[in-house]
Amino acid sequence: xxKFTTLTATAIPLDIENVDTDQxxxxxxxxxxxxxxxxxxxxxxxxxxxxxxxxxxxxxxxxNYSGSILVAGNNFGCGSSREHAAWALNDYGFKVIVSxxxxxxxxxxxxxxxxxxxxxxxxxxxxLMGTVLNDAKTKIKVNLIDQTISIExxxxxxxxxxxxxxxxxxxxxxxxxxxxxxxKEAIAAFEGSLQ
Amino acid sequence: xxxxxxxxxxxxxxxVDTIANGPQILYIDKHLIHEVTSPQAFQELEDRxxxxxxxxxxxxxxxxxTPTINQHLPIxxxxxxxxxxxxxxxxxxxxxxLYALGHKYNGIVHVMAPELGITQPGxxxxxxxxxxxxxxxxxxxxxGIGTSQVAQVFASQCLLLTKPKSLRVTVNGHLKKxxxxxxxxxxxxxxxxxxxxxxxxxxxxxxxFENMSMEGRMTVCNMxxxxxxxxxxxxxxxxxxxxxxxxxxxxxxxxxxNKITYWKTxxxxxDATFDKEYHFDAEDIxxxxxxxxxxxxxxxxxxxxxxxxxxxxxxxxxxxNFEKGESLIGKPINFVFIGSCTNSRIEDFRVAAEYIKGxxxxxxxxxxxxxxxxxxxxxxxxxxxxxIFDDAGFELRQPGCSACLAMNDDKIPQGEYCVSTSNRNFxxxxxxxxxxxxxxxxxxxxxxxxxxxVDISKQLN
Ligand code: SF4
Numbered sequence: 001x002x003k004f005t006t007l008t009a010t011a012i013p014l015d016i017e018n019v020d021t022d023q024x025x026x027x028x029x030x031x032x033x034x035x036x037x038x039x040x041x042x043x044x045x046x047x048x049x050x051x052x053x054x055x056x057x058x059x060x061x062x063x064n065y066s067g068s069i070l071v072a073g074n075n076f077g078c079g080s081s082r083e084h085a086a087w088a089l090n091d092y093g094f095k096v097i098v099s100x101x102x103x104x105x106x107x108x109x110x111x112x113x114x115x116x117x118x119x120x121x122x123x124x125x126x127x128l129m130g131t132v133l134n135d136a137k138t139k140i141k142v143n144l145i146d147q148t149i150s151i152e153x154x155x156x157x158x159x160x161x162x163x164x165x166x167x168x169x170x171x172x173x174x175x176x177x178x179x180x181x182x183x184k185e186a187i188a189a190f191e192g193s194l195q
Numbered sequence: 196x197x198x199x200x201x202x203x204x205x206x207x208x209x210x211v212d213t214i215a216n217g218p219q220i221l222y223i224d225k226h227l228i229h230e231v232t233s234p235q236a237f238q239e240l241e242d243r244x245x246x247x248x249x250x251x252x253x254x255x256x257x258x259x260x261t262p263t264i265n266q267h268l269p270i271x272x273x274x275x276x277x278x279x280x281x282x283x284x285x286x287x288x289x290x291x292x293l294y295a296l297g298h299k300y301n302g303i304v305h306v307m308a309p310e311l312g313i314t315q316p317g318x319x320x321x322x323x324x325x326x327x328x329x330x331x332x333x334x335x336x337x338x339g340i341g342t343s344q345v346a347q348v349f350a351s352q353c354l355l356l357t358k359p360k361s362l363r364v365t366v367n368g369h370l371k372k373x374x375x376x377x378x379x380x381x382x383x384x385x386x387x388x389x390x391x392x393x394x395x396x397x398x399x400x401x402x403x404f405e406n407m408s409m410e411g412r413m414t415v416c417n418m419x420x421x422x423x424x425x426x427x428x429x430x431x432x433x434x435x436x437x438x439x440x441x442x443x444x445x446x447x448x449x450x451x452x453n454k455i456t457y458w459k460t461x462x463x464x465x466d467a468t469f470d471k472e473y474h475f476d477a478e479d480i481x482x483x484x485x486x487x488x489x490x491x492x493x494x495x496x497x498x499x500x501x502x503x504x505x506x507x508x509x510x511x512x513x514x515x516n517f518e519k520g521e522s523l524i525g526k527p528i529n530f531v532f533i534g535s536c537t538n539s540r541i542e543d544f545r546v547a548a549e550y551i552k553g554x555x556x557x558x559x560x561x562x563x564x565x566x567x568x569x570x571x572x573x574x575x576x577x578x579x580x581x582x583i584f585d586d587a588g589f590e591l592r593q594p595g596c597s598a599c600l601a602m603n604d605d606k607i608p609q610g611e612y613c614v615s616t617s618n619r620n621f622x623x624x625x626x627x628x629x630x631x632x633x634x635x636x637x638x639x640x641x642x643x644x645x646x647x648x649v650d651i652s653k654q655l656n
Contacts, residue, residue, distance in 0.1 A: 017507040018389060018489050022621040027600040031260060031274035033234035033281050045623050050609055073507065075390045078423065078489070079621060080600075081325040082232065083341035104393055104425050105325060105339055112343035163357060165217030175343070180351035181245065183212065183220060187353055190211040190222055 002114040003173035007095055008141045008152065010067030013132040014059055019072055020079030021106060025088040027080075038084055039091030064136040068095040071132055071140075074122070075099070077106025086113045096142050098149065100125040111166050112175060118142060118149050124158045127151070144170060198467035200361050201430050202396050205336045205461065209319045211353060218355040224318040225252055226348045227304045228291070230282040231259045231602070232323030236345035237285040247289040249352045254313055255286050255293040258303045260602045263565055263592035266297050275603065300443075302568020302594045305329040305536035309413060310570055312442025316431035316458040321348060326536050326618065327426070328419040332412035333439070334431035334461050336396070339420065359425055360470040362395035363463075366403040368477030373655045375546065376411030377538060377616065377635035379403060380418040381483035385493035387473060392424030395471065398463065399429050403477050409438040410542040417537045418618050421490040430462035482651050484523055485620045485633040487511040492620075496524065496638070496650050514622055515630050516610075523632070523648050530613035531562040531643040532625070535599035538616035538636050539567030541574045547640040548580040556588035557646025563605060564589055565597040589643065601626045614642040 029041040046058045054061055070089065076099035077085065086109040089097065094115065100122045102110075110117045120128065131151055132138050139152040144167065150157035162170075169175060180187075199207070211220040233255070240247065247253070260275045270276040279296065286293035294300040300307055305326055308314045314330045320337040321327060323345045330337035340354065347354055364383055397419050404412060412429045419427030436455050439445045446454050481495040488511040494500065500512070502519045512519065533539070533547055544564065556562055564584055566572040572594055575581050584591050598605040599617040606626030607613040613631050616639050617624075620631035634642070641651050 015506070016510070017505075020489070020619075020621045022600075022619070022624050026623055026627075027602045030231050030602065031272075031278050033278060034238065035235050045627060050627050075393075075423075078389060079325070079619060081323060081339035081341055083235075083323075083343060086341070101390060101393070103390070103423060105341060109341035109343065112341060163217065165214055165355070176347050176355045177239075177243070177245070177350050179355065180220070180347055180353055183353070184248075184351065187211055187220070187222065187351055191352075194208075194222070194224075 001169070001173045001175050004095070004114055004116055004144055004170045006141070006143045006145065007068065008139055009069050010137060011069035011071045011098070011132050011140050012059055012065045012067055013129050014070055014072040015129055015133065017073035018075045018078055021077060021082050021085035022079055024077070024085040025082065030082060030084055035087050036091065038088035039093065042088040042092040068093055069140050069142070070094045070097045071125070071129055072097060072099045075101045075103060078103040081105045083109045083113070086110045086115050090115050098125070098128065111170065114170065114173070116142065116144065116170065118160050120149060120158050120160060124156070127156055198464040200463045200467045200469065201334060201398055201428055201461055202336065202361055203467070205317055205319065205334070206358060208317070218357045220353050221319060221356050222353055223252070223321050223348050225254070225313060225320045227308055227320065227322035227327070228253060228255045228345065229259055229304050229322070229324065230257050230278045232342050233285065233345055234278065234281050235342045236323070236349055237289070239346040240349050245350050247291070247349045250290040252352060253291045254308065255282060255291050256301055256304050256307055257282060257296045259596045259600065261296050261595040262603050263595050263597045263605055266593045272603070299569050302570065303536045303539065303596055305417065306539060306567030306571065309333070309409070310442065310568060312439055312445030315439055315445065315454070316435055317461055321354065325420045326417050328424070329413050329417040329536055331416040331419065331426045331428040332409060333435055334428055334458065336426060336428070338426040359396045360394055362392060362397045362424065362471045363469040364397060364399050364473045364475070365401040366399070366475045366477055367401040368403065370403060370477050370480060371652065373482055373637060373652045374480050375635040375637055376407055376414040378480055378483045380415045381485065381490070381493045381633060382480045383475065384418065384422045384491050385483065386475065387422050389421060389489050389491035390423040392419065392422035395424050397424040397427045398469070399427060400463070404429050405432065408542060409434060410540045413540070414537055418490065421618060431458045482635060482638050484638065484648065486515060486517050486523060488514055488620055488622050490618065490620060490633060493633070496648070496652065498522070524650055526612065526648045527559065528612050528614050528642050528647055529559050529561060530607050530611055531560055531639050532565070532598045532613055532615040532617065533636050533639050534563065534565030534567070534597050535617035536567060537618045539565060539571065541571050543616065543636040544571070544575050544580050545578070547636045548583045550637060550640040551587045551589065551644060552583050554587055554644045556643050559646045560643050562589045562643040563592055563598060565592045566594045568594050598625050600624060601629070614639050614648070
């Protein structure tokens with residue numbers, strides 16, 4: 001897993017609520033048996049019309065916007081548990097997703113892949129979304145060490161929460177398997193005590 | 196002694212260790228896998244040179260990506276075929292039991308495991324699939340995981356997790372005629388919303404669930420994830436013990452008796468408290484339909500689409516081509532799907548057959564009946580339901596996830612409506628541009644016969 005400490009970048013505003021993982025990566029692209037290449041099909045059915053033509057009204061096709069931060073509406077990542085959604089977003093080039101709410105499984109999947117979900121208040125999200133929509137050059141700073149997100153050159157800043165253990169993993173780039181493997185003896189001992 | 200919930204009891208019995216200021220190590224009894232979310236996890240282990248820790252506790256099936264016709268022939272789609280071959284190879288290499296396509300135990304993972312007695316009360320069960328919540332119907336902690344977590348369980352038979360909060364939904368009273376388990380859960384989600392359950396594990400309590408069959412309970416728990424909850428649970432009782440007893444992999448004889456004694460200790464203590472509670476009246480529930488693009492957008496069949504105005508709501512109605520304030524009764528429907536891990540068990544087909552018997556499918560309708568497993572398929576034939584379906588012009592296909600997620604060829608065409616017994620009405624879920632209306636198997640059968648949406652409760656009363 002890649003390490004993450006701080007990031008200052010422009011953002012892409014996805015002003016839609018309840019973005020489910022079927023939208024992030026439609027099921028028909030789940031036939032691959034490795035983790036790479038899903039970025040090509042991220043948000044496939046919003047980026048392209050059914051006849052394959054580009055949907056100009058979708059924000060990812062708007063050349064004004066670019067950046068490695070995705071600012072999305074409430075309840076991002078609901079639906080299917082497919083980790084392919086996190087892989088697709090990673091592969092597309094996102095490093096941070098900001099929303100006022102994340103679905104559980106998506107949040108876990110993102111963290112397991114070095115993709116940082118930053119949960120902010122609804123008010124902050126409103127300001128952030130508005131600012132980015134108005135000015136595509138807006139820079140956003142995400143500091144995992146201090147657990148803060150701020151809009152550069154403004155007074156808008158907010159603290160966000162993250163599980164202390166997950167934070168350590170992200171900062172050091174190590175994952176749960178490493179930890180669990182170190183506990184194998186305890187696990188085997190536990191098995192003996194089961195009902 | 197502190198009072199515990201059903202969830203607390205099962206969870207606490209599986210904690211191996213707690214990291215200070217961090218998550219807990221939760222031991223997993225059963226790990227179910229399928230072709231779509233496992234290959235990258237096997238790869239990960241291989242890359243890191245880690246063996247599968249407890250292969251005996253893993254069971255594999257092929258379901259998501261399988262055809263529902265001509266299962267005896269080689270699979271046409273090359274990528275699908277490769278994914279299945281990969282699953283077989285991975286299982287073989289790691290000594291994992293696999294019920295491959297065509298095997299008499301093959302089926303949708305959440306249908307085949309309970310019917311084989313793999314699912315039992317008090318267990319922790321995971322699978323790389325969000326509807327793993329289904330198995331909570333037995334009073335087990337069952338939830339969906341991502342592929343990185345599949346790899347963790349492969350490597351250690353454990354997961355690192357923070358204990359979720361507790362939520363209880365109580366429904367008391369008598370259900371009206373024509374109101375099925377599916378309507379109960381669609382009603383609950385419509386009331387609670389799609390994210391109120393996030394961060395929680397939900398227990399369903401009250402007469403309605405106590406009086407429900409195991410299959411109905413599975414339908415309810417299945418859709419817990421659609422209100423954001425990681426899982427749902429129902430306290431094990433005599434109905435549960437009777438269902439489990441005698442199944443292929445269920446405990447037998449004295450072991451079973453000892454287990455039952457233990458299972459009886461699991462129900463929530465009388466004075467235990469929950470972080471959040473909801474109460475509903477059974478009498479208020481009617482047959483339900485969804486009109487939008489998330490499972491929380493549900494109304495009673497006799498109801499009208501609400502007059503809400505916000506961007507997401509309007510986008511959703513636009514996709515469905517519905518108007519605010521409209522009723523869905525009378526809408527012409529060309530596709531009907533009875534299947535998916537929500538409603539593809541024998542009781543679902545019995546309900547459908549009972550309605551369909553002696554009637555004919557409407558000319559305009561394509562109706563797919565897809566059993567959840569080989570065993571359900573055999574039961575449909577043995578009980579004579581297939582004859583009823585054939586006579587009425589319905590197509591009984593072979594088991595699999597099918598049009599629930601449309602990974603195979605079972606896709607609803609662009610712009611068409613499908614009344615579906617599955618669990619998700621997301622944009623494009625059943626095919627690009629397809630419009631899904633979630634409903635019970637009874638509503639689906641009635642739609643197929645009439646060729647349009649009808650108020651089933653009016654017909655029955
Ligand atoms: S039937 Fe649908 S919801 Fe159930 S496991 Fe298959 S794809 Fe998932």
